[in-house]
Amino acid sequence: MSEIKDFKDLIIWQKGIEIAEKCYFITKTFPKDELYGMVQxxxxxxxxxxxxxxEGYGRRYTKEYLRFLAIAQGSINELETHLILSSRVGLCTEKDVAAIISLLREETRMIISxxxxLEH
Structure with a gap:
């Protein structure tokens, strides 16, 4: 195992960046009238x-880190909801959404772990 020097060394952060990148790419195909709606x-x-x-990793106390991890998990749930809705209303394909949701499930497992x- 390599040493963790800062947050960028965290696999959980790297996975989050990968998810965000894929979301930016998928939303580039959305209609222009969704720029300030679903895309945003x-x-x-x-x-x-x-x-x-x-941000949580950079905090001094475990309790604060846990709070920021919980916020990240909430954002994952919100993101999944927006992706599902986007697919259902035809802004993107179910296949595109399924690939990102699979990554979200991995991220959730890592966050929970x-x-x-940290709680114990």
Whole structure:
């Protein structure tokens, strides 16, 4: 195992960045009239996941880190909802959404695992 020097070394943060990147790419195909609607919502949620992981990691206390991990998990749930709705109303394909949701499930498992370790 390599040493963790800062938040960018965290696999959980790296996965969050990967998810956000995929969300930015998928929303580039959305209609222009969704720029300030669903595009903005998806991108905000997606960027919030790694941002909260990074911010929480930089905090001094475990309790604060746990709080930011919980916020990241909330953003994952919100992002999944927006992606499902986008697929259902025809803004993107179910296949595109399924690939991102699979990554969200992995991220959720990692967040829960870290939270459990930190709580004990």
């Amino acid at each position: 919502q998806i991108r905000r949620c997606a960027a919030s996941v790694p941002a909260n992981i990074a 870290i939270m459990r370790k």
